[in-house]
Amino acid sequence: MFDSRHIKTFHEVVRTGSYSAAARVLGYTQPAITQQMKALERDTGSALFVRVGRGLRLTEAGEALARHTSAILDAMSAAQEQMNALTRLRAGRVRLCAFPSANSTLVPETLARLTVDHPALRVDLLENEPPESLRRLTRGECDIALAFTYPGLHEQVPEGPVEIPLLEDQLTVLLPAGHPLARRRAVRLTDLAGERWIAGCPRCRANLLHECAEEGFVPDVAFMTDDNLAVQSLVAEGLGVAMLPSLVLNFMRHPKVAGRPLRPVSRRKISAYVLPEHLRIPATARVLDRLKAVAAAKDGC
Structure with missing residues (x-):
């Protein structure tokens, strides 16, 4: 040499x-x-x-x-x-895998800020619900994975990735606009024990069953769909009630649906996950910085 x-x-x-x-x-x-x-x-x-x-x-x-x-x-x-x-971050490419509601809220604002500061930096967008997004990270198929966890479910995160907490996302009950409980400022799960339910993604569905069990009843799940827009449309037609994270309601608000916060408050935790060695890559670090800034502005909203 x-x-x-x-x-x-x-x-x-x-x-x-x-x-x-x-x-x-x-x-x-x-x-x-x-x-x-x-x-x-x-x-x-x-x-x-x-x-x-x-x-x-x-x-x-x-x-x-x-x-x-x-x-x-x-x-x-x-x-x-x-x-x-x-x-110097004039160039670089980062593969970001996120779940649908994050790809519709946190990610676009993050990319908009990156485009202003570092226009040559490129971000490839991938979409998977956890835990598949975390598996893709450990397989080397993405550089950053966004995932959510529900504290009561004691979910296991694969060993190796570093967790970077972003925000806590409050859960909201969706009711048909004409539902009697829509007049309240907040709703308890026990008030809905006799309702039919529309359940979301598998992880959200598991949390619904867990939280209802904590309140002493088993929800009557009439429909199941991973499509958040379909959930709202089913609620709008009076086919049941649902529980969705507030992040979803930031970009989808059906005029015939009323969203009410749960009491006591229930939240899911949203985090970014990255392999330790990727933290030293400037482009990846910059995307994480922008994600944290955008999430901080939304946390508690």
């Missing part, structure tokens, strides 16, 4: 025609140039120059190396520029 400094010096000696001229251009002493060329000759295993009078002439090995030095130096320069760009 050649020392890049020696290649650069060799290129300058060839260009200027002498050690002394190369020394002046590079700001070295002539003995330093001589020592570098001797080191390069040891690396190549061959003499690179022969003296002809007061000048230098390339040997056959020297001519072979000289034909490649410009390409080597250009490649090194391009690599250094790319690394500098990544470090």
Whole structure:
């Protein structure tokens, strides 16, 4: 393996025609140039120059190396520029995997802020509910995963990723606009023990069953769907009530649906997960910084 400094010096000696001229251009002493060329000759295993009078002439090995030095130096320069760009966040690509309601709320605002500050940074958007999003992270299929957990379910997170808490998302009961309980400012689960329910994603469904069990009843789940818009439409038609996170209601508000907070308050925790070594990648760190800023503005809303 050649020392890049020696290649650069060799290129300058060839260009200027002498050690002394190369020394002046590079700001070295002539003995330093001589020592570098001797080191390069040891690396190549061959003499690179022969003296002809007061000048230098390339040997056959020297001519072979000289034909490649410009390409080597250009490649090194391009690599250094790319690394500098990544470090300064002029460029970079991050794969972000999030669940649907985060992709509709936290992610767009995060990307808008990144576009202003770092327009060359690219974010590839992926979508999966947890725990699949966390599995994709551990398999190396994404760089950041957004996931949510419900404290009462004692959910297991895969070992390895670092958790970065973002916000707590309050749960809300959805009622048909004409429902008697829609006149209240807040609703208790026990007030809805006799209702039919529309359940959401598997994790949300499990939490609904858990919270109702804590209140002493089993909900009558009439419909199940992962589509948050479908949940609201079913509630709007009077086919049941539902429990959704407030984050969903930030971007979907059906005119025939009333959302009321639960009492006592129940929340899910939303976090970003990243592998430890990815925290040192500037582009990934910047996306995380923007996610935290956007989440902080929404936390408690």
